[in-house]
Amino acid sequence: MPVQPISRVDETLSHVLPPVERFLARVLPERLVPGLVEFLAFGIKQAWACLFGGLLLAGIIATAWWWPETAPLARYDFLVIYAVAIQLGFLALRLERPSEALVILIFHLVGTAMELFKTQAGSWTYPEANLLRIGGVPLFSGFMYAAVGSYLARVARTHAFRFTHYPRRRWSLLLAVLIYLNFFTHHYWWDIRYGLFAFCGLIYARTWVYFQVWRWRHRMPLLVGFFLVSLFIWLAENIGTASRAWLYPSQNEGWHMVSLDKLGSWYLLMIISWVLVTLVQKPQALTGAPLARMAASSDGAHAGR
Template identity: 60%
Template sequence: MTEPASLFSLGMTRFAKVRRDLEAVVVQGRIASGCYEFLLFGFKQGWACLFGGLMLALLLGTHFFYPADLPLHRYDFLTLAAVGIQALMLLLRLETLREAWVICTFHVVGTVMELFKTAAGSWIYPEASLLHIGPVPMFSGFMYAAVGSYIARIWRIFDFRFTGYPPRWTTILLAVAIYVNFFAHHWLPDLRLGLFAFAIFLFRRTTIWFTPFRRARAMPLLVGFFLVALFIWFGENIGTFANAWTYPDQKDGWHLVSIGKLGSWYLLMIISFVLVSLIHAAAPREAGIKPVSA
């Protein structure tokens, strides 16, 4: 697999070197090859989720073990820890500068949404903090950044290519409309059903190609959006369980986040994907070989 030229300009990351060696392994036999590809797929997915996984581990760890009498608030510790993780990943060359830029962009976009949604009472942050903007602790932006980080990293790691990708201006229009609706539906009619229909229409023929090992595999992009949104919903349940934030209907005790939130995460996934397509690559590349179905 050929790395983008921009990655070479930064120097190969440690993971890129490990991936190169793993992909060079020769595996004999159909079953053995399939098992190896599955394990390599899981390894690459885990690496792409590194930042998000560490953040979720911090949320759970501090929920159970953070001393209540420390002068440093738990939320402030989470903010400093997130910044430290980013610095360490760059220092150890576990992340590229482009991926760090994606994280910063998502932090800003997410914080703006957080400020509005908390003011509207959609959710609250129940604990105190010093590092905050209004009622929003600074660590919250890193939760959105974790989504952007995952998409940017997985895009490169699996060498994403596409068939039937719609014109970029239409995807930008959809992403902007979704983002505006997240705010406007508090005063105007909620257009999310129409946005779902628009997304299905735009991406109905789009196939994403990804390469876990040596053969290109294919999946409808809309299915990919759903699978990632589902795992984000799982992560949101971990976050609310860890009291990182809570919804109004959880004030009397924790319970699973409404499955209806999955639709919101699906739409947020589309925003994230389009934004990464603008930052991470000049344009989604058209696949040039016939894929093997996943």
């Protein structure tokens, strides 16, 4: 049975982690070292997976602090150019695959369409003027959705996601379509989000995602994974609104944290995001095949299990 090809970040870690592990073994109790190395590898791989979103968020924060009001280029327009430059850089450096770039494009289109509707409905606003926009929506906003798609596509690859009891594609597609439609129709009709949560629980209740960090293969319920990613998106949204990249109506008179109620919306958006990713990265069933490692640690045991 073939082993999983090693990712670029795994190849880098294979050179970095063994000396780190040897150092930790000299200064810490031996029983703590494997867990610390695994946790360090997890943090590095997560940071690598969310590189697009991290760079975009860093640009939003930096321009909120240092963008001069008299600059000839509007802040939002700079963020559009900045996001495009990140994307082109990823492709040129082969940090992103063409299939992942396709996912990002789809996310950009899907997200921009929803932004146009939501801003017209008054759900949130973009308070600064700029040129590169459609209606009330600056074009950089689509890249914020694309950042979610980029993360999911990259984390599935770098962590070698495998699944048990993954639902049939038609059910996940139906759920994603219903969620997307409800983001629009709930302004005019019943909000069926609780039914959508129930549907989500029904089709994914038995699904476990297995992911390789460094030495070991770990697992968690996929629904828990959706929640954790949604939580971090909610935290990023608080940073975005504090940086006045966009504002909710209740924040116009002064910033406050985004309501926890928004977690539900982000959870549903996560479902759409993941289903779109699976259109170009088909979920693979768990087979038990270990992952290849480019170099062994000091004890020679870096094969995944």
